[in-house]
Amino acid sequence: MSVMPSPTADVAEVLRGQDPQVADVLLGELTRQSTTLQLNAAENFTSPAVLAALGSPLANKYAEGYPGARHHGGCEIVDAAERLAVDRAKALFGAEHANVQAHSGSSAVLAAYAALLRPGDTVLALGLPYGGHLTHGSPANFSGRWFDFVGYGVDAETGLIDHDQVRALARTRRPKAIVCGSIAYPRHFDHAFFREVADEVGAYLIADAAHPIGLVAGGAAPSPVPYADIVCATTHKVLRGPRGGMILCGSELAERVDRAVFPFTQGGAQMHTIAAKAVAFGEAATEDFRVYARQVVANARVLAAGLADRGLAVTTGGTDTHLVTADPAPLGVDGRTARGRLAAAGLVLDCCPLPHGDARGLRLGTAAVTTQGMREAEMARIAALLAAVVREETDAVAARAEVRELTRGFPPYPASYPS
Numbered sequence: 001m002s003v004m005p006s007p008t009a010d011v012a013e014v015l016r017g018q019d020p021q022v023a024d025v026l027l028g029e030l031t032r033q034s035t036t037l038q039l040n041a042a043e044n045f046t047s048p049a050v051l052a053a054l055g056s057p058l059a060n061k062y063a064e065g066y067p068g069a070r071h072h073g074g075c076e077i078v079d080a081a082e083r084l085a086v087d088r089a090k091a092l093f094g095a096e097h098a099n100v101q102a103h104s105g106s107s108a109v110l111a112a113y114a115a116l117l118r119p120g121d122t123v124l125a126l127g128l129p130y131g132g133h134l135t136h137g138s139p140a141n142f143s144g145r146w147f148d149f150v151g152y153g154v155d156a157e158t159g160l161i162d163h164d165q166v167r168a169l170a171r172t173r174r175p176k177a178i179v180c181g182s183i184a185y186p187r188h189f190d191h192a193f194f195r196e197v198a199d200e201v202g203a204y205l206i207a208d209a210a211h212p213i214g215l216v217a218g219g220a221a222p223s224p225v226p227y228a229d230i231v232c233a234t235t236h237k238v239l240r241g242p243r244g245g246m247i248l249c250g251s252e253l254a255e256r257v258d259r260a261v262f263p264f265t266q267g268g269a270q271m272h273t274i275a276a277k278a279v280a281f282g283e284a285a286t287e288d289f290r291v292y293a294r295q296v297v298a299n300a301r302v303l304a305a306g307l308a309d310r311g312l313a314v315t316t317g318g319t320d321t322h323l324v325t326a327d328p329a330p331l332g333v334d335g336r337t338a339r340g341r342l343a344a345a346g347l348v349l350d351c352c353p354l355p356h357g358d359a360r361g362l363r364l365g366t367a368a369v370t371t372q373g374m375r376e377a378e379m380a381r382i383a384a385l386l387a388a389v390v391r392e393e394t395d396a397v398a399a400r401a402e403v404r405e406l407t408r409g410f411p412p413y414p415a416s417y418p419s
């Protein structure tokens with residue numbers, strides 16, 4: 001069965017021998033991921049090399065501080081992993097400084113706020129009803145509790161960011177920072193516009209590029225790096241690395257950002273994750289990754305067109321990114337009901353806000369299926385299947401069989417992976 005030895009396969013064997021209950025979870029999840037369609041826009045299949053770094057003894061090492069200036073002994077070797085990750089991130093994104101210690105996208109945003117703001121400061125960000133993230137002022141999140149968030153919106157008809165409103169709110173509310181970034185916006189943010197508004201009112205510009213940073217890495221989306229004071233990102237979405245965060249900024253903010261991560265908001269760095277980030281940045285610098293990033297967008301465009309052809313109301317009429325959001329209401333079904341039917345059929349995706357703000361739509365992403373090797377033809381099939389399932393023109397058993405047939409040709413991991 002084994003095609004090539006995989007360190008991850010060995011790890012799974014060890015787990016199976018010692019703890020079959022947890023091994024069952026691991027292998028069950030691998031089966032779920034391989035046999036259903038992963039259309040969650042925030043997910044991907046990270047590589048066996050990234051998984052190998054994650055499941056390594058680097059996880060044992062305590063390393064508070066930064067390379068060459070740690071609070072623990074014995075960091076000489078792991079320092080090299082962090083230097084590699086930082087240097088590769090700087091080169092990949094053309095940034096003067098990179099912090100790769102943020103444990104998650106939310107931790108990166110928390111650190112950005114900590115670097116630039118004081119509690120009570122006013123921040124202008126995309127409102128949560130229009131696709132802002134929890135860290136953009138949700139009352140359930142530290143951001144909404146500790147800062148005075150003002151939300152801008154999107155045009156109810158076009159679904160596009162309302163630039164006039166952004167400018168007007170900036171002028172009247174004089175925010176200390178403006179955030180551009182979203183969990184569901186399928187178009188590019190106009191970074192030059194946001195920079196201009198931030199400069200006019202003397203605000204910092206924070207780009208929360210958690211979603212598109214992988215497209216930026218692959219040259220398939222414009223970079224916020226030349227415009228934003230701080231760029232926050234995740235490493236596990238389109239970028240396809242380990243679960244984690246990253247912060248990019250200019251040299252002048254480097255020390256403030258580093259201190260905002262450690263010691264202000266985090267303790268010891270996760271050196272196994274940082275090594276895995278270095279691996280992912282290495283992968284993202286290849287021509288293969290650029291081809292992947294372009295294909296992610298091409299696939300999303302075909303998916304959006306296919307859904308529109310079948311009567312779903314595709315937000316903004318299409319997409320520039322990996323993200324497609326659509327309202328199934330014209331098919332007579334609300335977003336939550338549609339998501340439930342799709343889940344039963346093996347199409348895994350999320351609900352999201354819609355431009356008019358009073359109902360939930362469907363949010364799909366093409367990063368994971370593109371990593372699996374699916375192309376335009378498969379996207380057209382997925383669009384047709386999705387509409388048929390939402391309309392209940394096919395039952396869950398038949399739909400599951402089609403999903404199984406579709407996924408069989410595109411295993412996310414090499415045959416040597418345990419199953």
Ligand SMILES: *Cc1c(COP(=O)(O)O)cnc(C)c1O
Nearest residue numbers: 104105106133181182183208210
């Ligand atoms: C995913 C996301 C985050 C948070 O990432 P986590 O790793 O889940 O904390 C922050 N901001 C935006 C815009 C996101 O899409």
